[in-house]
Amino acid sequence: MSNKEEKPADQNQSTWKDFIFNPRSGEFMGRTASSWALILLFYLVFYGFLAGLFTLTMWVMLQTLDDNAPKYCDRVPSPGLVIRPKTLDIVYNKSDSSKYSHYVQHLESFLQQYNDVDQDKKQPCVSGTYSIQDNETLPKNSCPFKRSLLGQCSGLHDPNFGYSEGKPCILVKMNRIIGLKPLGDPFINCTIKKEGSDFNMVYFPATKNFDLMYFPYYGKKAHETYVQPLIAVKLMLEKKDYDNVITVECKIEGSSNLKNDDERDKFLGRVIFTVKITE
Numbered sequence: 226m227s228n229k230e231e232k233p234a235d236q237n238q239s240t241w242k243d244f245i246f247n248p249r250s251g252e253f254m255g256r257t258a259s260s261w262a263l264i265l266l267f268y269l270v271f272y273g274f275l276a277g278l279f280t281l282t283m284w285v286m287l288q289t290l291d292d293n294a295p296k297y298c299d300r301v302p303s304p305g306l307v308i309r310p311k312t313l314d315i316v317y318n319k320s321d322s323s324k325y326s327h328y329v330q331h332l333e334s335f336l337q338q339y340n341d342v343d344q345d346k347k348q349p350c351v352s353g354t355y356s357i358q359d360n361e362t363l364p365k366n367s368c369p370f371k372r373s374l375l376g377q378c379s380g381l382h383d384p385n386f387g388y389s390e391g392k393p394c395i396l397v398k399m400n401r402i403i404g405l406k407p408l409g410d411p412f413i414n415c416t417i418k419k420e421g422s423d424f425n426m427v428y429f430p431a432t433k434n435f436d437l438m439y440f441p442y443y444g445k446k447a448h449e450t451y452v453q454p455l456i457a458v459k460l461m462l463e464k465k466d467y468d469n470v471i472t473v474e475c476k477i478e479g480s481s482n483l484k485n486d487d488e489r490d491k492f493l494g495r496v497i498f499t500v501k502i503t504e
């Protein structure tokens with residue numbers, strides 16, 4: 226019984242062995258040595274060619290790139306608006322400094338790059354005109370924006386940026402977009418969204434506008450010392466406004482090529498944030 230089964234198993238094994246190496250024909254895995262050599266050579270040449278082609282096209286494409294600016298911008302985008310401190314819900318107890326110190330520290334560290342000593346080293350620019358520097362000279366000159374322009378919101382006179390007195394400062398800035406030249410005279414307009422609440426807002430600089438001399442921006446590498454212009458808004462809240470969630474919307478206005486009412490993107494040219502102060 227067992228003999229009958231062993232025979233075919235034996236045969237099977239021998240054909241399997243023959244497949245691995247057949248001593249009669251000298252074939253290894255069904256191919257002769259020269260056949261294997263040819264097939265290996267073919268794949269070597271084939272993949273070598275593919276690798277070479279890939280390297281060549283990559284190299285050619287990299288030659289056409291500019292270190293300083295993206296090659297393709299599918300649309301001339303409109304910038305988003307952002308605020309500092311970096312939050313959309315400012316909530317704190319004005320009698321408890323531990324509840325607002327992180328906002329104050331954030332503003333202070335953000336404004337370090339705007340320190341007057343650094344900004345004074347820069348070449349002054351002509352207000353109201355674009356700083357066009359389209360020639361090859363690098364690095365590009367960047368126009369000074371001194372934090373002292375932010376007056377009561379500069380942190381120079383009031384190191385608490387108004388947070389301790391319940392009249393907090395918010396900094397508004399526009400995201401950088403390479404090559405953007407705003408038309409007209411872009412300015413920031415903040416409004417209180419909630420019916421019934423009403424308080425003053427004081428802007429620094431008082432003109433509320435982003436001077437055209439800060440545009441266009443040439444990119445991180447070419448425009449190393451560039452700083453974005455800022456508008457500070459001081460919310461002059463009073464006791465009656467405490468404990469309420471106040472919604473404020475700031476929009477960029479006065480410029481026909483800066484969008485501020487896109488249905489799908491609510492940060493395009495505008496920013497909505499809430500403030501709630503307790504005491």
Ligand SMILES: *[C@@H]1O[C@H](CO)[C@@H](O)[C@H](O)[C@H]1NC(C)=O
Pocket residue numbers: 318319320321503504
């Ligand atoms: C605010 O902080 C003060 C002082 O710590 C405390 O007395 C008061 O109860 C706090 N107010 C609220 C609404 O938590």
Ligand SMILES: *[C@@H]1O[C@H](CO)[C@@H](O)[C@H](O)[C@H]1NC(C)=O
Pocket residue numbers: 357358360361362
């Ligand atoms: C590039 O432009 C700047 C300002 O317009 C000018 O001062 C500088 O000489 C120009 N450089 C070259 C190489 O043309």
Ligand SMILES: *[C@@H]1O[C@H](CO)[C@@H](O)[C@H](O)[C@H]1NC(C)=O
Pocket residue numbers: 414415416478
């Ligand atoms: C600011 O926005 C409000 C509401 O959209 C508008 O009524 C007001 O006229 C704007 N202010 C300026 C100076 O454009």
